[in-house]
Each structure stands twice: as C-alpha cells, then as structure tokens.
Amino acid sequence: MRFIATGLLVAMALIYFAARHYEPAYLPAGFVRAFAEAAMVGGLADWFAVTALFRHPLGLPIPHTAIIPRNKDRIATALASFLRDNFLVPRVVARRMQGVDVAGAAGRWLAQPPESSGRLRRGASRMAASLLESLDQEQLGGMIKGAVSTRLRQTDIAPLLGQALGAAMAEGRHLPLMDSMLRWLAKVIDTNEALIRKMVHDRAGTIMRWTGLDETLADKIIDGLYKLVADVAEDPAHPLRAKVEEGIEKLAFDLQFDIPTRMKVEAFKADLLDNPALARWIEGMWEQARAALLRVARDPDAALTGKFGDALRQLGTTLQSDPRLAHMINRFVRRAAVGTAADYGDGIVRLVSDTVRSWDAHTLTGRLENTVGQDLQYIRINGTLVGGLVGLAIHTLHTLL
Known part of the structure; x- marks a missing residue:
C-alpha cells in the first residue's frame, strides 16, 4: 500500500508535467493540470502528516514531528490509565460480566463441540500435556x-x-x-x-x-x-x-x-x-x-468419544438445563474476574506501562504503524484524490468566472 500511495503521487507529477506541456495547445489540458497539481499538493501534505506521526520527514528535525517517539512515556502512561479506568476497575468488570453467560457458552460447547474447535482442543491439550510432563513428579x-x-x-x-x-x-x-x-x-x-x-x-x-x-x-x-x-x-x-x-x-x-x-x-x-x-x-x-x-x-478427540466424553457432554447438557447451576458458575466466574481486577489490576497496569516505556522508539513506532496498517496509506491516497478534485473544482470556477 505504501508503494501504491507513492506511485500515485509520482503518477500525478508525470501527468502534471505532461498536461502543462500541452496546455497552450489544448484547453482541456488545463483541467488535467489543475487536477494533477492539486493532487500532488494533497498527497505531499498527507505524506508529511502521516510521516510526522512516526518519524522526522526526510530525516529533518522539523518541530512537532516524530510525535509518537517523542511522547513514548506519555503514551505508556495514558495507555495504562486507559486500561485501569475502563477495564480493570472492579465495578466496571462486574458490570461488564453481568450479562456474560459463561456457563451457557461452556454448556453449548461441551454438548456439541464445533468442528472448528478441533485446532483449539489440540492446542490446549498439547499445552496441558506439556505442563503435566514438565512438573517434577x-x-x-x-x-x-x-x-x-x-x-x-x-x-x-x-x-x-x-x-x-x-x-x-x-x-x-x-x-x-x-x-x-x-x-x-x-x-x-x-x-x-x-x-x-x-x-x-x-x-x-x-x-x-x-x-x-x-x-x-x-x-x-x-x-x-x-x-x-x-x-x-x-x-x-x-x-x-x-x-x-x-x-x-x-x-x-x-x-x-x-x-x-x-x-x-x-x-x-x-x-x-x-x-x-x-x-x-x-x-x-x-x-x-x-x-x-x-x-x-x-x-x-479419543477422550471425547469415550465415557469421559459422555460425561463432558452430559455436563454440557446440565449446564444448559439447570438454571441454578448455571447461575452459580456465572457468579463464581464474575467474582473471580472482579477479584482478579482488584488484586492484580494495578500490577497489570504497571506491566503495560513499564513494557511500553522499555521499548526503544524504533520498536514502538514500527509496532504502532503495523497495527494501524493500510489505513495510513489510504490517508495518502485519499489526500491525493481529494486534493485533485478540489484543484479541479477551483480551476473550473476560475475558468467559468
């Protein structure tokens, strides 16, 4: 996507020079020139804006650029505060868990495990087996x-x-x-x-x-x-x-x-x-x-076909048909989640903050840029096209008036 956005900017520059060459002989070439000229301006402006978030454009120490690397510690603090205030507060966790039916979901999965869960089952089983084998007997x-x-x-x-x-x-x-x-x-x-x-x-x-x-x-x-x-x-x-x-x-x-x-x-x-x-x-x-x-x-898979599997399926049916048992399990899960937030919330927040602070600027910018992904380049493409349309509209009004 970066290559496409840059290629579009180069294409606008080539069109601009070609249209400017033919403009004296062909009146419509002026409209093409106006579109390409404004598109170059819009594309360059958005390229500068996108680049300034993560690094200095062209390596020049222009003020108010490389915003994310310069504010790395502040971002770490803000991210940790966001987690603490919106996710790891016991009352927030309790409110969000109020409508979560863990027992029902577990019951449906145990009663009729979906075909797509085979990979999940195998991964979980390998992890459990490795854990059991690694413990000192x-x-x-x-x-x-x-x-x-x-x-x-x-x-x-x-x-x-x-x-x-x-x-x-x-x-x-x-x-x-x-x-x-x-x-x-x-x-x-x-x-x-x-x-x-x-x-x-x-x-x-x-x-x-x-x-x-x-x-x-x-x-x-x-x-x-x-x-x-x-x-x-x-x-x-x-x-x-x-x-x-x-x-x-x-x-x-x-x-x-x-x-x-x-x-x-x-x-x-x-x-x-x-x-x-x-x-x-x-x-x-x-x-x-x-x-x-x-x-x-x-x-x-073999375990789920034997008596153990029958017991698990029976448990799944019971979880779906017994409201008291489902309520008890959901209440236990909710209390466990609230207790985890109360006991370990501050530790999780510190872990996130300290981890982000420990990253070097290059690692942080690279991960954030990859997380946002193609949308950053779509900003450049949209800027090029929108700028071209605005330039075409201005040139049209200038010609008519």
Missing part, C-alpha cells in the same frame, strides 16, 4: 500427598460420618447393607460348619462324645444359626434387626455428639494417616490420575 507427588494428608488431619471426620450414617438411616439406605451382611453371615456359617462342629466336639464332655450327643448338639447349633439368619433376613420387623438399627442410630448420634467416641475416631484417623501404606496409596492414586490426565491431554 517427586516434588509434585509429595505436594499432593502432603496436601491430602494435611486436609484430612484438619477435617473432623466423626461428625461427617455420623451425619452420613443418620441420613442413610432416615432414607432407608442401610437396609441393602444389612441384607448383604446377612447373606455374608450365611456364607460364613456354611464355610465354617466343620469348625463349629469341632469346637462343640472339643468342649463336650466324655459322655456326650461317647453317646454322640455332641454331633446332635452341633447340628442344633448350626441349624439354629441358619434359622436365625433366615428369620432376620425375611422379617423386616425382627427384634434382632431392630436391635441392630438401634445400635447404628446410637453410633450415628455418638459420632456427632459424644466426645469420647469422636476422640477415638480422631485417634484412629491419626494412626491411619501415619501409616506408610496409606501414603503409598495416595501417591499411587495421584500417579494413576496423572497418567489418565496425560492420556486425555495427548488424545482429546
């Missing part, structure tokens, strides 16, 4: 293990267990567990029937063993155990079942309100956390999670 694993352990130590789990147990009792979710325990007891009796018979035989007297009554007694005991388990399993109102439920309810209450019980649970938790086996288990879980994340990151 020993240090990161230690951090994860320490964070989990610290969080568990700080959490009073007894009331949580008590509340969960109480909620399960209230909703009847303990009944399948009791039925499973009864089936397990029946299997235990069946598996250890020989052991029971041996125990009865060893504890029976000589007379009972001699008369064979120990076998009869063992049969009665085993049959009684089978019958007891069957009766409890078949009768929801069995007294033994009610006794077990009463014990569970008391345990749920003690876990929440009984200090000695809570202390016992905390002591057990502390012993468990001090066990090296638990630390190895947590570390192994982290390694498995990291490996799974790396697999997803390295092949996002």
Whole structure:
C-alpha cells in the first residue's frame, strides 16, 4: 500500500508535467493540470502528516514531528490509565460480566463441540500435556500427598460420618447393607460348619462324645444359626434387626455428639494417616490420575468419544438445563474476574506501562504503524484524490468566472 500511495503521487507529477506541456495547445489540458497539481499538493501534505506521526520527514528535525517517539512515556502512561479506568476497575468488570453467560457458552460447547474447535482442543491439550510432563513428579507427588494428608488431619471426620450414617438411616439406605451382611453371615456359617462342629466336639464332655450327643448338639447349633439368619433376613420387623438399627442410630448420634467416641475416631484417623501404606496409596492414586490426565491431554478427540466424553457432554447438557447451576458458575466466574481486577489490576497496569516505556522508539513506532496498517496509506491516497478534485473544482470556477 505504501508503494501504491507513492506511485500515485509520482503518477500525478508525470501527468502534471505532461498536461502543462500541452496546455497552450489544448484547453482541456488545463483541467488535467489543475487536477494533477492539486493532487500532488494533497498527497505531499498527507505524506508529511502521516510521516510526522512516526518519524522526522526526510530525516529533518522539523518541530512537532516524530510525535509518537517523542511522547513514548506519555503514551505508556495514558495507555495504562486507559486500561485501569475502563477495564480493570472492579465495578466496571462486574458490570461488564453481568450479562456474560459463561456457563451457557461452556454448556453449548461441551454438548456439541464445533468442528472448528478441533485446532483449539489440540492446542490446549498439547499445552496441558506439556505442563503435566514438565512438573517434577517427586516434588509434585509429595505436594499432593502432603496436601491430602494435611486436609484430612484438619477435617473432623466423626461428625461427617455420623451425619452420613443418620441420613442413610432416615432414607432407608442401610437396609441393602444389612441384607448383604446377612447373606455374608450365611456364607460364613456354611464355610465354617466343620469348625463349629469341632469346637462343640472339643468342649463336650466324655459322655456326650461317647453317646454322640455332641454331633446332635452341633447340628442344633448350626441349624439354629441358619434359622436365625433366615428369620432376620425375611422379617423386616425382627427384634434382632431392630436391635441392630438401634445400635447404628446410637453410633450415628455418638459420632456427632459424644466426645469420647469422636476422640477415638480422631485417634484412629491419626494412626491411619501415619501409616506408610496409606501414603503409598495416595501417591499411587495421584500417579494413576496423572497418567489418565496425560492420556486425555495427548488424545482429546479419543477422550471425547469415550465415557469421559459422555460425561463432558452430559455436563454440557446440565449446564444448559439447570438454571441454578448455571447461575452459580456465572457468579463464581464474575467474582473471580472482579477479584482478579482488584488484586492484580494495578500490577497489570504497571506491566503495560513499564513494557511500553522499555521499548526503544524504533520498536514502538514500527509496532504502532503495523497495527494501524493500510489505513495510513489510504490517508495518502485519499489526500491525493481529494486534493485533485478540489484543484479541479477551483480551476473550473476560475475558468467559468
């Protein structure tokens, strides 16, 4: 575009000299000369104006030229102030984020990822994979293990267990567990029937063993155990079942309100956390999670076709259909943006200001000129054409009057 604008100016100069040569012989050549003459003036004036913004025209130190390099620091301050006053003020950020539906956009993208997002997905996945691979595994694993352990130590789990147990009792979710325990007891009796018979035989007297009554007694005991388990399993109102439920309810209450019980649970938790086996288990879980994340990151398209992809699409549908969840996420994003502006706004402003101040004049002018782009040359082209039209109009009026 710079070449075109300059070529147009040169063309006007050639036309001017040609028209001036033929003007005495041909009256219309005067109109052409007037157009070309004024076009040269307009083109040169706009060339001077455009050039004066970024540098000295022809390298001459003409006053009030090279405006941007001379005012570099002031521009940096003004740009930083513009960012601070219009973008990084918490109330401004809150107002602009008020109508932004992040949850809806994320939900639509997750439910039906557009075809054009493949490049974005692959780029994000490569970045995530590189980040995971670059982290020190020993240090990161230690951090994860320490964070989990610290969080568990700080959490009073007894009331949580008590509340969960109480909620399960209230909703009847303990009944399948009791039925499973009864089936397990029946299997235990069946598996250890020989052991029971041996125990009865060893504890029976000589007379009972001699008369064979120990076998009869063992049969009665085993049959009684089978019958007891069957009766409890078949009768929801069995007294033994009610006794077990009463014990569970008391345990749920003690876990929440009984200090000695809570202390016992905390002591057990502390012993468990001090066990090296638990630390190895947590570390192994982290390694498995990291490996799974790396697999997803390295092949996002394959991940989106499996169970993980189904879960993401389900999440996208939920984000679109659940107003409460969408409102909660949008509120979180809005608060995060406002918090970022409040906490880091001044730092961002200083970063922009200091960066612009650190640029040399040539770098600043080059970047600004390239940012404005072709419009600067269109100013020169328009100046040439508009100047020519004005000169033609003046010459026409002069000829007619």
